[in-house]
Amino acid sequence: MVRAARKRTPQVSLKGVFLHAVRAVGGDDRRGGVVAEALDFLQRGFDAHYARGHAADGEILAGDDAYAGAVEIISCLNEPHFVAVASRMIRDGAGHISSGGEVSLETWVPHLADLLRVISGESVERSRDRVRRAAREAAG
Template identity: 60%
Template sequence: MEERASRTPEISLEDTFLMAVAGLPEEDVRAAVVAEALGHLQRGFDAHYAGGGATDDDVLVGDNSYALAVETIARLDEPRFVAVASRMIRDGAGLIAAGGAVSLQTWIPHLAGLLDIISGEGEARSEARIEEAAEELRKRSG
């Protein structure tokens, strides 16, 4: 089977978010739910938009992953999370539809928005936490 190039960030959004949250002074159970939803979202994007075109099976996997992402984030019953996640999907799909790829830089403001809802530290500090976590994950992966 031919390996297809991913058109989403090279590092896990779920792991990046969890690492950023780990630096917060207090634990918030919503963080794990958001991270899980991000994992489903990234798998959905990878299935739908991997380079080389999606097969029927890829579309089904992607649709299922999106549904799991929505179901997961909906467990929080907080419209702010849904709003940020919706913007992530819109912005990512728009870039990919235009022939581009989605880098982590594309989604850092959205990840920061999600983190800010949890931390209340402000988007600038949340963005710095996300960038620090991403850098640490890049170092670990070689």
């Protein structure tokens, strides 16, 4: 019996949400595009690992490759803070899934806001508001 793949990450693109939030800051910041690309890889890694209850070896390898791509892309910015946030996103998302849950966008909003804060220079609260607004606009 083949089970339908079940996505356990946000239905909305992290890349799209983040790019929208970066544009709202008013910057065409290269770092924003790099971070958004890394977020896309991170989301693909989660989708490959956790789309079904038990991922096949190929899915696990695809997920690992996507995680590595995310870290490699973001490390090109030479800003350890970005790598630390990506690591926390992976840890927190995996924790939600291992406890039987799903990763909502709200789970990752604080992390996205922290990334945006570094790029924008704004407060984390202002960045969090921008990310939430971008998520609402992207969703509908």
